[in-house]
Amino acid sequence: xxxxxxxxxxxxxxxxxxxxxxxxxxxxxxxxxxxxxxxxxxxxxxxxxxxxxxxxxxxxxxxxxxxxxxxxxxxxxxxxxxxxxxxxxxxxxxxxxxxxxxxxxxxxxxxxxxxxxxxxxxxxxxxxxxxxxxxxxxxxxxxxxxxxxxxxxxxxxxxxxxxxxxxxxxxxxxxxxxxxxxxxxxxxxxxxxxxxxxxxxxxxxxxxxxxxxxxxxxxxxxxxxxxxxxxxxxxxxxxxxxxxxxxxxx
Numbered sequence: 001x002x003x004x005x006x007x008x009x010x011x012x013x014x015x016x017x018x019x020x021x022x023x024x025x026x027x028x029x030x031x032x033x034x035x036x037x038x039x040x041x042x043x044x045x046x047x048x049x050x051x052x053x054x055x056x057x058x059x060x061x062x063x064x065x066x067x068x069x070x071x072x073x074x075x076x077x078x079x080x081x082x083x084x085x086x087x088x089x090x091x092x093x094x095x096x097x098x099x100x101x102x103x104x105x106x107x108x109x110x111x112x113x114x115x116x117x118x119x120x121x122x123x124x125x126x127x128x129x130x131x132x133x134x135x136x137x138x139x140x141x142x143x144x145x146x147x148x149x150x151x152x153x154x155x156x157x158x159x160x161x162x163x164x165x166x167x168x169x170x171x172x173x174x175x176x177x178x179x180x181x182x183x184x185x186x187x188x189x190x191x192x193x194x195x196x197x198x199x200x201x202x203x204x205x206x207x208x209x210x211x212x213x214x215x216x217x218x219x220x221x222x223x224x225x226x227x228x229x230x231x232x233x234x235x236x237x238x239x240x241x242x243x244x245x246x247x248x249x250x
Contacts, residue, residue: 015041016091016140019083021070021129022099023063024048026197027147029055030219031098031226036062038227043086045079045099070099070125071117080132091140094230095133097126098147100165102199104206106158115161122165127172134180141184141234145226146173150191150242177239186237188229193217193244204250215249 018035022028024046035042036059045068046052052065066082068075083092100122103114130144137144151159152166170189177187194200196213204211221243229238 015039016093017041017043017087018094018096019043019045019092019129019133020096020098021045021068021126022097022147023055023065024051025098025199027192027195027219027222028098030223031096031147032063033059034220034223034227035230040093043083070129071120073128076125076128076132079129083133083136087136092133092136092142093140094143094145095130095137096145096147096226097129097169099125102162102203104158104203105161107160110161118161118165119168122162123168123172126169130172130176134185137185138180138183142186143230144173144176144180144185144187145229146170146187146189147222147226148173148189148191150193150244152189153191153242177237181237184234186234188238189240190222190225190229191240191242192222193242194250195219195222207250209250212249215247216245217243 018040020028020032020035020042023032023044028046029051032042032044032055040062042063044052044055044063044065047067047069049067052067056063056065066079068079070076101118103111103118105111105114126146146169148169149166151163152170155163173187173189180187195217197219200216201211225241225243232238
């Protein structure tokens, strides 16, 4: 009796890749570890080489670190060329923007140098990286997640420059969504209230407030939120999601 024909063995391909900016920050590190713990492969971008190397050691085989300054246009273009080779034979499942810098100051005496740095790191860098990776995201019907701040939703005194940059990031996400949804690319903005990070500790100190990190959001809370968004089926798109501390200590 003839043996039934066997189905061809599928080609072995590398797992889908997630690109994460701001991976040397407290929130970025938590997101990278959560993604790696779920079996996902992560290209972690950040400015702090030592923290990135430590991240690679905590997540062996799952996190590949790349030192990058978002204000360096040439470095971003070089990264895109490298990714062109990295993505051969694999898909870009997601781009998660978590990079950014913060400066406070009233309009009357705020530093324009600091304003320019926030624009380049918080707006232009994410814009350029998205632009460079969009063809790969469209091929894979990937997800784009912008980690934003509630400062992007409401203007606040002494934060005009920072709020303007975060509002710009919000508009970038909203416009991008309208452009790429038809290609299967889903876009989410996550707006964070105050989160227990090294940056936030410095902000509380500058405001002369007592710092109680246990009352704030934790980086792990943000990472869980990102994983939730990524776990949804492609028929479901989270557009805007705001999380904040349940008890306000500021």
